[in-house]
Amino acid sequence: LNLAVLVSGSGSNLQAMLDRKAQGLLDVDFRLVLSNKADAYGLERARAAGVPALAIDHRQFPDREAFDAAMVAAIRDHGADTVALAGFMRLLTPTFLNAFPGRVLNIHPALLPSFPGARGQRDAAAYGVTIAGCTVHLVDEQMDHGPIIIQAAVPVPPGADGEALAARILTWEHRIYPQALQWLAQDRLRLDGRHVRIHGPAA
Ligand code: GRF
Structure with a gap:
């Protein structure tokens, strides 16, 4: 599996993938880490791991299509056929999604379809849920939407604020995202209608 990882920030999910690969537990070839922000720490993590790192500033393009077309070209140039969004904001x-059909994944820090959007953990905490979590899913054209691959449920400690909850959820993101990618690398994911089925022996 030839992977491009798209980041906008810290890249701790990227790091979790790189670490899993270093442990010999993720059969992924990291071809490119791409960011819309030149100062994203995720780009430094990529360079430290010897993975090509590239920034493409979305503000240099007249519209989303032009930005997406530039990203598609860069991803293809680096030989990637699969894309993992990891804190990519x-x-x-469709210009982008149609270039990698069924091969764009995202992680969201809430139990979708609840609490989509940029502040999923905070919104869940503010709502007062007692079970929070995170979701890895295939990406479609709606934000934080598409067939679910794996979720983790995270109990909310009484009185936890959004920030504390986000930190707890993040540790689970770091477990389930590499797992989803390993299933994809092993060709164990099949789309059945809008459901993802996982084939083969349980991991
Ligand atoms: C994660 O919580 C991810 O789910 C969200 O943005 C955060 C990115 O964290 N969409 P990192 O850049 O991987 O550290």
Whole structure:
């Protein structure tokens, strides 16, 4: 599996993938880490791991389609056929999604379909849920939407604020995202209608 990881920020999910690969537990070839922000720490993590790192500033393009077309070209140039969004804060257009059909994944820090959007953990805490979590899913054209691959449930400690909850959820993101990618690498994911089925022996 030839992977491009898209980040806008810290890249701790990227790091979790790189670490899992270093442990020999993730059969992924990291071809490119791409960011819309030149100062994203995720780009430094990529360079430290010897993975090509590239920034493409979305503000240099007239519209989303033009930005997406530039990203598609860069991803293809680096030989990637699969894309993992990991804290990437831009919405993708069909121009992008149609270039990698069924092969764009995202992680969201809430139990979808609850609490989509940029502040999923905070919104869940503010709502007063007692079970929070995170979701890895295939990306479609709606934000934080598409067939679910794996979720983790995270109990909310009484009185936990959004920040504390986000930190707890993040540790589970770091477990389930590499797992989802390993299933994809092992060709164990099948789309059945809008449901993802996982084939083969349980991991
Ligand atoms: C994660 O919580 C991810 O789910 C969200 O943005 C955060 C990115 O964290 N969409 P990192 O950049 O992987 O550290």
